[in-house]
Amino acid sequence: MMIKKKMKEAAIGFALGAVGGSIMGATEDPVDRTLAAMTSASQLKPLIEDIRTVGALGLGTLMGASALTIAMTSVVAGVVMAAVVASVFVTTRNCGTTTTNYANLWANAGLAGAFGTTLSGATLGFLIEMIVNNFGMIGLLCALSIFSILKPPLRFVFNVLWEQGEACCTQGSMIWDTERKQIEISDLEQRERVAVQIEERILTINNGMNTPDANDTSTWATERKLREGLERKKTEAEEAQVKQRTLQDWIKTVMIKYVDFLAFSGIPMTVVAVVTSLFGLFGYGGHHSVFIVLVALVAIIGYLILKSSDFKFWMLVGCMGMLATFVIAMLTVQAGDEIRNQKGQPQDVNGDSISDRMSDRSSREALKTAIIAAKLCQLSLGATVGGPLVRHAAGGSKVIIGAAVISVVLLAGVEILSPALGKGGKAGALLGVVGTSGVSVGAVAAMAGQCSSWPRTSGAVAGVIIGALVMGNFHFVMLGVQLFVAYTFAMTNAF
Template identity: 60%
Template sequence: MTKLGVRSSVMESAVGFALGAVGGCILGATEDPVYRTLSLMTAAGPLKPVMEEARTVGPLGLGALMAATALTASMTSVVAGVILAAVVASVGVATRSCWAAHPHSVGLWASAGLAGAFGTTLSGATLGAQIEWIVQSYGMVGMLWALSVFTALKPLLRSLFMLLWKQTEGCCTLGSEVWTRQKETLQTSELQQRQRVTVQIEQRILALEGGGGICGEEQRTAWATERQEREELERRRMQSEEAEMEHRSLQDWINMALLKYVDFLAFSGIPMTVIAIVTSVFGLSGYGGHQSVFLVLLALVGIMALFLLKYSDFKFWMLVGCLGMFASFVVAMLTLHAGQEAVTAAARMRAAGQNPSRENITSRMDQQASLEALSAAFFGAKLCQLGLGATVGGGLVRRAAGEVKVTVGTALIAAGLLGGVQLLAPVLGEGGGAGALLGVVGVAGASVGGAAAAAGRSSSRLGALGTLGGLVMGALVFGRWHFVNIGLQLPVAFVFAMTNPL
C-alpha cells in the first residue's frame, strides 16, 4: 500500500471513529434514564397491581403477557414514527416546496426525521400511559383483552390505511404538474428555437438566390448563438429528466417503505400475542405454573416458527414476529424461574430451622415473578426499539441519505428529546415517561444504525474498525461502563442495521 493509501485509510478511520462515537454516545446517554425509569416502575407501589394479578394468569402467562404488551407497544410506536416520517417526506417530494433543486437536501431529511422522532416519542408516551391505566383499572386480564382486540384490529386498520393512502396519492400531484409544466416550457423553447433556425435558413436561401454573399460575419454570429441556445436547451432537458427520475425513484422508495412498515405493524405482533393468549388461558384455568404448560408452549413456539420460516415469500415482519415470539417465551421462562427461586429459598429457610408461612412464600413468589416479568419485558422492549431504529437508520444510509446526516442528525434530535422527556417526566407519569423514553431509544437506534451502516460501507477495513471502535467506546463511556447492557444492545443494533426490511 502506498503512503497516500495509508494516509487515506487513517483519515477514514479517524472520521469513522468520530461518527461512531456520536452514535455510541447518544446510546450510552439513554442508559441512566432507562435504569431510573425501570427502578421507579419496579418499586412497591407500581408493582402492586401486577403482583395482584400474578396469581390470576400464572407466572408463565404474566411473563408472556408483559413481554407481548411491551413489544407490541414498542413496535407500534416505531412504526407510527416511520409512517409519519414517510408521509412528511412523500408530501415534501411531491410539492418540492423547499428543496426543488435536490431531493436529498437537508431540508427533506430533517423534516422527515423530526416528524418521525416526535411521532415515535409521542406514540410511545401515549401507549405507555394507556397500558398503565389499563393495568391499574382492569388488571392483567383487561390487558389481555386489550392486546387481543388490538392485534385483531390491526389487519383491518391496515386495509383501511391502504385504501386511504391510495385515495390521497392522487391529491399529491403538484410535483407531477411541476414536471409537466417544465416539460412544456422546454418543448416551447425548443420549438421556438427550431422556428428561428428555419426562418434564418429560409432567409439565407433567399439571399443566395438573389445573388447575396455566402456567409457574412453577422450570419456566423447568429448561427453560433443558435448553437449555444440549442446546447443549453439540451442540457436543461437532460437535467430535468434526471431530476424527475430521481424524484420519482425517491417517491417510489418512500411509498414502498410506508407500505412495508404498515404490513409490519399489522402482522408482526400476531405470533407473540398468540403465545400470551395461550399461556394466560392456562393460567386462568389454574395451570399457570404446571410443567405440561411449558411443553405445550414450547411446541407452539416451534410450530409457529417453522411455519413462518418455511414460508416461501419470507418478509421482514415474519423475522421480527419470530424474534418477538421467542422473546415472549424467554420472558415467560424467566418469570416462572423467578417464582421457583422463591420456593427454593423457602425450602432453604425450612432446612435452616425457619418456618416461613405459606402466605409469605406465595407473596414472595408473586413479587419475584412480577419483578422479573416487568424488568425483562422492559429490557426486551428497549432492544426492540433499538433494533427497529437501527433498521431505519441503516436503510437511510444505504439509500444514500448521508452517513453524517443520519448519524449526527438523529443523535441531536434524540438528545433534545431525551432532555424534554426528563423535563416532562412529572407530567407524563410512570407509564407515559417509560413509553416516551423507549421512543427516544428508538431515535438513538437510528443514529447507531447509521454509524453501523457507515462501517459496513467503508472502503477499507481500518475505516470500518475505526467506526465500530468509536461506537463501542462512546456507548461504554456515556453508558457508565455497563458492559453487559451495552454488550447486548450493540450486536442487536448492528444486525438490524444490516437488515433490509424492504
C-alpha cells in the first residue's frame, strides 16, 4: 500500500513537472526562429552601420540594456495588471470564502498578467525596432536614457495613484459594514423575539398552564437553528474579512516591490551602456583599454549596491543586469576580434573587407546574446512570480497548469499576429510568453522545493527535465542554466 502511494505521488510530480518543462521547451523554437530572422542581412544593416559610431562595446551594452529593459518592464507591466485585477476582486468582495471564487480571482489575475506582459513586450520591441531603424544607436541611447530618468518620478506618481485608487474603492468596506449591520439587526431581533417568548412562557406557567405544547417545541427548535445560522454567518464574515485584508496587504506589498524594481533596477546597466557608448562616440569603442574603465565602473557600482545595509530585490536584479550587459559587450568585441585574427584567405588582406566582416559578426553576436540574456531574465522573473504564488497557497497544480495553458494560447496568438507585429514586436511578445512559462516552471520548482514527499519531488525534477528536452531543441547546457536560474529565483523571497 505504501509503495502504491509513493508511485502515485511520483506520477503526480512527474506530470506537473512535465507540464512546466514542456512549455519552457516549447518557447525555444519560436525564439530561435525569430532570432534567425532578426540576424538576417537586411535586419542587421542598421546595427552594422552604427557599430562604427558607438563601437563594438557600445553596441553590445546598448543591445543588452535594451533587451533586458524590455524583459524587466514587460514583467512589471504584467504584475501590475494582475495586481489591479486581483485588487478589484478583493475590494469588491468578489473573492469570497469559497474555493471557486478564489479560483476565479487567480484565473483572472493570471490572464491579465500574461496578457499585460506579452502586450508590453510586443509594444516595447516594436518601438525599439522603429527607433533603431529611424534614428540608429544614438536614438536608442537617448530613448534608453530618458526612460531610465523618467522611471523614478513615474514610481512616485504610480504609488500616489494606487493609494488614491484604494481610497476610492470603498465598495468592499461598505459591503462589509452593511452585512455586519444586517447580522447585528437580525441578532437583536432574534434576541427580542426569544425574550418575548420566554416572558409568555413564564406567564403561562404562573397561570397554572404547564402542559407542554408541540408548537412550543418546534418554535424553540426553529429559534435555535436561527441562532446557529447567525453565529455561523458572523464567523464566516469575520474570517472572510480577515482573509480579504491579508490578501489586499500582500497585493500591495507585491506592487510596491515590483514598482521599485522597475524604477531602479535598470539604472546600473543603463549607466554602463551610456559610458561605453560615449567612449565609442569619441572613437574609443573598439579599444581594449576601455575594458579597464568598464570593469572599474561595474566593480564600483556593484560595490555601492552590495554595500547597502537595506539590500532589496531590485538591487540583486540590477547587479545581474549590469553584469549581463558587461558580458554581452565582451562577447561582442570578441566576435569581431575572431574575424581579425583569422588567417588564410587572400581577400582578407583587404582592410575594408575585414572591417565589414568584423562589424557583421559583432552585430550578430550582440543581438544574439542580448536576446538570450533577456530570455533568461524573463524566465527568472516569471519564476519569481510563480514561486511565491505556490508558497501563498494559491494551489501548485493550478498555477503550473494554468500558466502553461495561457502560454500555449499566447504562443498561438503571437504566431498568428506575427505579420503585424514585425520582427522586434514578435521578439518582445515571445519574451513575454517566456515570462509566463517561467511562472509555470517557478511553480514546479517551488512545489518540488517545499514538498515533503521525496517521490513527488523526484518525479517533478525528472518531469521538468524530460519535458523540456522533448519539446525543446536538446540544448543541454542551456537547459541546465534555465533550470538553475528558475529554481534560484523561485525560491528567492522577493517580497
